[in-house]
Amino acid sequence: xxxxxxxxxxxxxxxxxxxxxxxxxxxxxxxxxxxxxxxxxxxxxxxxxxxxxxxxxxxxxxxxxxxxxxxxxxxxxxxxxxxxxxxxxxxxxxxxxxxxxxxxxxxxxxxxxxxxxxxxxxxxxxxxxxxxxxxxxxxxxxxxxxxxxxxxxxxxxxxxxxxxxxxxxxxxxxxxxxxxxxxxxxxxxxxxxxxxxxxxxxxxxxxxxxxxxxxxxxxxxxxx
Numbered sequence: 736x737x738x739x740x741x742x743x744x745x746x747x748x749x750x751x752x753x754x755x756x757x758x759x760x761x762x763x764x765x766x767x768x769x770x771x772x773x774x775x776x777x778x779x780x781x782x783x784x785x786x787x788x789x790x791x792x793x794x795x796x797x798x799x800x801x802x803x804x805x806x807x808x809x810x811x812x813x814x815x816x817x818x819x820x821x822x823x824x825x826x827x828x829x830x831x832x833x834x835x836x837x838x839x840x841x842x843x844x845x846x847x848x849x850x851x852x853x854x855x856x857x858x859x860x861x862x863x864x865x866x867x868x869x870x871x872x873x874x875x876x877x878x879x880x881x882x883x884x885x886x887x888x889x890x891x892x893x894x895x896x897x898x899x900x901x902x903x904x905x906x907x908x909x910x911x912x913x914x915x916x917x918x919x920x921x922x923x924x925x926x927x928x929x930x931x932x933x934x935x936x937x938x939x940x941x942x943x944x945x946x947x948x949x950x951x952x953x954x955x956x957x958x959x
Contacts, residue, residue, distance in 0.1 A: 821861025826853035832928035
C-alpha cells in the first residue's frame with residue numbers, strides 16, 4: 736500500500752507525501768511488523784523524492800493498542816510478566832502531540848526528511864507498567880519471565896479472539912523504542928511534545944478500575 740500511494744503521489748505531482756512508520760524497527764530483523772515497515776519506507780523513498788517519513792514511538796490515547804491492552808491484562812491477571820526484565824525503553828507520545836507534528840509538517844517547507852517522533856519522557860517497560868497499575872489502582876506481582884516462558888505466554892495470548900499479545904509483538908519488545916540519533920527528531924525542529932504519560936493515562940484508565948466508569952463518578956463526588 737505505501738508503494739502504491741507513493742507512486743500515485745508522484746504521478747499527480749503532489750507537493751509532499753507524509754507517511755507514518757515506526758520508531759526502533761531498524762534492528763528488529765526477526766519481526767514481520769518491523770520488516771514490513773522498513774520495506775514500506777524504502778519503497779516510498781524510491782517512488783517519491785519529496786516524502787516525509789515520521790517514525791513515532793508508542794502513540795497512546797484512549798483507543799490505542801498499547802496502554803489499553805496492558806491495562807486490560809493488569810485488571811484480570813494476578814501477576815504481570817516483565818518481558819526482557821522490563822528494561823526495554825520507550826518514549827511514549829500522546830496522539831494529540833503526533834497530530835500537531837503532522838500538521839506542522841504539512842505547513843512547513845520540509846521535504847525529503849525522516850523524522851523520529853518522541854515524547855518528553857524516556858520510560859522503561861517496567862516503569863510504564865507501574866504507572867498503569869497506579870492509575871487503575873491495582874497491585875500485581877511483577878515477575879521477570881525467562882524468554883522461553885515469555886514465548887509460551889505469547890503463543891497462548893495470541894489465540895484469544897482479540898489477542899492481548901502476539902509472538903511478533905513480543906519480539907518487538909526486545910528493542911528500545913527511543914531516538915536513534917540517525918535522524919532528526921521533533922524536538923530538533925522545535926516541535927515539542929509536552930504531554931506526560933502519567934498525566935494523560937488517568938484521563939481514561941478508569942475503564943479498568945474496579946467499578947469501571949462509575950469509579951470516575953465516585954472520584955468526582957469525593958473531590959466535591
